[in-house]
Amino acid sequence: MTIPGVQALAGPxxxxxxxxxxxxxxxxxxxGFAAFTLVIHLVNDARVKRWRxxxxxxxxxxxxxxxxxxxxxxxxxxxxxxxxxxxxxxxxQFDRVLGAEEHQILRDxxxxxxxxxxxxxxxxxxxxxxxxxxxxxxxxxxxxxGTVVQALNDPSIFVAMIAARGLFKREYPEHFxxxxxxxxxxxxxxxxxxxxxxxxxxxxxxxxxxxLMTDGDRxxxxxxAAVDALREMNDLQAVERAADVLDGGLHPxxxxxxxxxxxxxxxxxxxxxxxxxxxxxxxTVRAAALAALGTVGNDTDAALLREHVDDxxxxxxxxxxxxxxxxxxxxxxxxxxxxxxxxxxxAEQVLAEASWA
Amino acid sequence: MIHQLxxxxxxxxxxxxxxxxxxxxxxxxxxxxxAFRALRRHARRLKxxxxxxxxxxxxxxxxxxxAPAYNxxxxxxxxxxxxxxxxxxxxxxxxxxxxxxxxxxxxxxxEFELEAAPRAPMADIPTSQVRDVFRSRRHPNLWVVDKxxxxxxxxxxxxxxxxxxxxxxxxxxxxxxxxxxxxKISRPFLExxxxxxxxxxxxxxxxxxxxxxxxxxxxLPRSSLARFQVLEYLRAFLWGRMGWDALGATLIVSGAFGxxxxxxxxxxxxxxxxxxxxxxxxxxxxxxxxxxxxxxxRVVLVPDSVAWTECPESLRGLGGQRDRWQRGLVESLVRxxxxxxxxxxxxxxxxxxxYFFLLEMCGPLIEGVGYLTFTTWLxxxxxxIPFVVAFLAVSFAFGIALSIATVGLEEMVFPRYPRLRDxxxxxxxxxxxxxxxxxIITYWRVRGMVSxxxxxxxxxxxxxxxxxxxxx
Numbered sequence: 001m002t003i004p005g006v007q008a009l010a011g012p013x014x015x016x017x018x019x020x021x022x023x024x025x026x027x028x029x030x031x032g033f034a035a036f037t038l039v040i041h042l043v044n045d046a047r048v049k050r051w052r053x054x055x056x057x058x059x060x061x062x063x064x065x066x067x068x069x070x071x072x073x074x075x076x077x078x079x080x081x082x083x084x085x086x087x088x089x090x091x092x093q094f095d096r097v098l099g100a101e102e103h104q105i106l107r108d109x110x111x112x113x114x115x116x117x118x119x120x121x122x123x124x125x126x127x128x129x130x131x132x133x134x135x136x137x138x139x140x141x142x143x144x145x146g147t148v149v150q151a152l153n154d155p156s157i158f159v160a161m162i163a164a165r166g167l168f169k170r171e172y173p174e175h176f177x178x179x180x181x182x183x184x185x186x187x188x189x190x191x192x193x194x195x196x197x198x199x200x201x202x203x204x205x206x207x208x209x210x211x212l213m214t215d216g217d218r219x220x221x222x223x224x225a226a227v228d229a230l231r232e233m234n235d236l237q238a239v240e241r242a243a244d245v246l247d248g249g250l251h252p253x254x255x256x257x258x259x260x261x262x263x264x265x266x267x268x269x270x271x272x273x274x275x276x277x278x279x280x281x282x283x284t285v286r287a288a289a290l291a292a293l294g295t296v297g298n299d300t301d302a303a304l305l306r307e308h309v310d311d312x313x314x315x316x317x318x319x320x321x322x323x324x325x326x327x328x329x330x331x332x333x334x335x336x337x338x339x340x341x342x343x344x345x346x347a348e349q350v351l352a353e354a355s356w357a
Numbered sequence: 358m359i360h361q362l363x364x365x366x367x368x369x370x371x372x373x374x375x376x377x378x379x380x381x382x383x384x385x386x387x388x389x390x391x392a393f394r395a396l397r398r399h400a401r402r403l404k405x406x407x408x409x410x411x412x413x414x415x416x417x418x419x420x421x422x423x424a425p426a427y428n429x430x431x432x433x434x435x436x437x438x439x440x441x442x443x444x445x446x447x448x449x450x451x452x453x454x455x456x457x458x459x460x461x462x463x464x465x466x467x468e469f470e471l472e473a474a475p476r477a478p479m480a481d482i483p484t485s486q487v488r489d490v491f492r493s494r495r496h497p498n499l500w501v502v503d504k505x506x507x508x509x510x511x512x513x514x515x516x517x518x519x520x521x522x523x524x525x526x527x528x529x530x531x532x533x534x535x536x537x538x539x540x541k542i543s544r545p546f547l548e549x550x551x552x553x554x555x556x557x558x559x560x561x562x563x564x565x566x567x568x569x570x571x572x573x574x575x576x577l578p579r580s581s582l583a584r585f586q587v588l589e590y591l592r593a594f595l596w597g598r599m600g601w602d603a604l605g606a607t608l609i610v611s612g613a614f615g616x617x618x619x620x621x622x623x624x625x626x627x628x629x630x631x632x633x634x635x636x637x638x639x640x641x642x643x644x645x646x647x648x649x650x651x652x653x654x655r656v657v658l659v660p661d662s663v664a665w666t667e668c669p670e671s672l673r674g675l676g677g678q679r680d681r682w683q684r685g686l687v688e689s690l691v692r693x694x695x696x697x698x699x700x701x702x703x704x705x706x707x708x709x710x711x712y713f714f715l716l717e718m719c720g721p722l723i724e725g726v727g728y729l730t731f732t733t734w735l736x737x738x739x740x741x742i743p744f745v746v747a748f749l750a751v752s753f754a755f756g757i758a759l760s761i762a763t764v765g766l767e768e769m770v771f772p773r774y775p776r777l778r779d780x781x782x783x784x785x786x787x788x789x790x791x792x793x794x795x796x797i798i799t800y801w802r803v804r805g806m807v808s809x810x811x812x813x814x815x816x817x818x819x820x821x822x823x824x825x826x827x828x829x
Contacts, residue, residue, distance in 0.1 A: 030758040036765055127401040189550070
């Protein structure tokens with residue numbers, strides 16, 4: 001085998017030499033990779049052993065402190081400054097599985113070591129910053145609230161979200177405004193996640209969320225998240241404001257959220273407004289409107305709902321069937337058993353769902 | 358005269374082989390560097406904030422797991438148990454019995470106390486006839502759709518029609534998901550609503566100890582053929598796919614474990630039923646449609662969400678699998694050839710598609726013919742034997758370096774093999790696979806292309822030993 005182009009530049013011996021050198025280099029690299037892998041394996045092993053050893057040393061005293069059988073100082077005596085971060089991580093693990101009562105104890109245990117995390121909030125990878133922010137938010141509020149609030153402006157949206165989640169808790173209403181003012185940063189995040197985060201604010205967050213819902217200058221998606229959070233918090237007073245918002249004609253996402261809220265806590269007075277959306281172009285809006293009619297509608301809506309059982313969208317058809325059941329119970333579905341196969345299946349499904357519930 | 362002509366052809370082909378070799382290894386080097394950086398970043402992220410904690414009570418996304426099953430009597434109960442034991446805040450399982458002729462449905466029915474339950478489809482992707490829908494009395498989130506046989510894609514489409522959650526996760530019936538796999542794989546959907554699809558990592562379960570649907574001890578298989586595949590899978594997922602993912606150019610989401618946004622997949626018409634590479638075809642089609650409509654979207658890989666799957670341990674089984682994979686690759690790439698070097702499709706069209714088209718699809722042919730021409734060249738006495746040996750040595754050395762580096766990467770970011778002995782075996786395999794295994798895989802891939810040209814369709818024989826295999 002020869003390579004004319006290569007050999008024009010160098011003689012066969014030089015080419016061979018070059019290839020042999022290349023093989024040598026690559027094989028040496030392989031040996032290097034293998035040695036590196038073995039070293040990593042040993043280091044990983046040693047780290048796991050060290051971690052397990054520390055865990056076994058700490059676990060019993062920690063459980064004694066949690067049970068109230070020993071003072072916090074008994075475990076603090078075991079923690080060397082070198083292992084302070086590990087200890088905070090260890091306590092955090094327990095905090096994830098234990099309840100609110102134990103949280104206070106764990107918080108007190110971790111608190112003396114929190115200053116070791118402060119440098120991490122400002123330097124290193126976003127992941128490291130996020131970890132530090134999460135731990136401070138969990139164990140260090142309100143003392144470290146300034147640091148956590150600052151993290152809302154972190155260049156990494158991930159870090160900012162971790163900070164927002166840590167701050168948006170019913171115990172810290174003083175930080176709600178700071179989080180809500182930066183909510184636009186999280187507009188790409190899952191709506192469900194935002195909704196649950198906002199709902200975690202509880203009662204103290206309600207007035208601010210109502211304002212967000214009606215603020216026409218904010219993104220419709222975020223306003224919709226506020227509406228959904230208010231629904232999760234069962235905020236009855238938000239219903240009238242949602243009806244006003246809905247009356248203005250709006251973005252489908254926001255309309256759906258408002259319709260869901262009306263469906264959850266609305267009354268007969270909202271039926272006319274809801275009916276307007278029952279013929280919306282977007283199937284998702286139609287489905288939300290028909291579902292809401294199941295709560296706010298009356299007997300006169302049965303015909304409209306029956307019509308939509310044959311809607312081109314199966315989601316709309318299902319919503320209509322469920323609404324018929326909500327309005328009139330099993331008798332509301334009677335006529336459907338003789339209808340097309342989809343309508344029949346839907347009716348049977350809704351009846352079965354009721355029996356499973 | 359003929360001799361001279363033949364020599365010229367061979368010289369010309371040598372240039373093609375060497376160009377292919379250089380191009381392939383350059384791409385490998387590039388993806389290796391990118392994968393290394395991406396995996397380090399991901400590992401740091403894992404150490405920082407656990408996704409389960411991030412989600413815990415704060416909006417875990419509802420998911421439907423779709424598990425098509427065709428004659429999976431041996432594994433269906435264990436896999437379904439494994440699916441039922443996943444740690445995820447809200448999920449439903451739909452097992453689709455695709456007209457099995459064995460006792461799959463009966464085993465599922467007796468084990469999980471299935472009862473017929475009315476349920477209307479929420480999409481109308483055409484499928485073979487659905488006979489019945491069942492719900493488990495013991496596990497209210499477990500459903501079984503019984504339908505006439507139509508193939509894996511058809512079964513997935515049937516499941517998709519009954520899916521009511523925003524996300525669905527497609528798994529093979531013989532896949533075992535790690536308990537937190539669903540939560541981990543859904544993280545990109547949590548962080549970005551534009552996420553359309555996410556791939557997980559597949560690892561080989563042969564040789565591992567499995568208890569109650571969970572892998573409790575990781576080990577290497579006994580069979581050499583399966584061991585080679587362990588290394589191959591590590592290389593494919595941690596190196597190749599992760600490298601492309603770092604470039605934002607993920608083109609494959611494995612059919613054994615991938616999560617998708619339901620609405621987007623329904624919008625593009627579900628899985629294609631006329632290809633054996635329905636998983637790749639779907640992702641390519643998603644890229645194509647979403648780029649054509651100018652929508653922002655993401656298709657990514659999550660390297661720490663793991664599904665364990667059985668690999669074939671016989672030459673026949675492995676040959677059939679690789680033949681099928683190559684046919685699937687050819688079908689997907691030829692069908693969407695419009696994307697090739699088309700700037701409209703961004704880095705997909707200009708970077709990853711050409712790589713798959715020229716190097717992955719045509720590569721086995723180039724390599725296979727290369728072995729033949731080298732042999733002819735030697736037989737004609739025109740070759741410099743030291744040169745041939747040196748070239749092959751370079752080729753093998755690169756292969757060895759890449760495989761060993763993959764083992765290193767695995768150990769660095771997601772160490773699963775606890776025993777030093779396993780690592781040493783993997784190093785040995787990195788050397789040994791270059792002699793025999795690599796060539797036979799090339800042969801099967803070439804055979805796959807020939808099968809495609811001959812119009813062969815279907816999946817062929819699938820091996821299923823069940824999970825109660827002796828431990829290695």
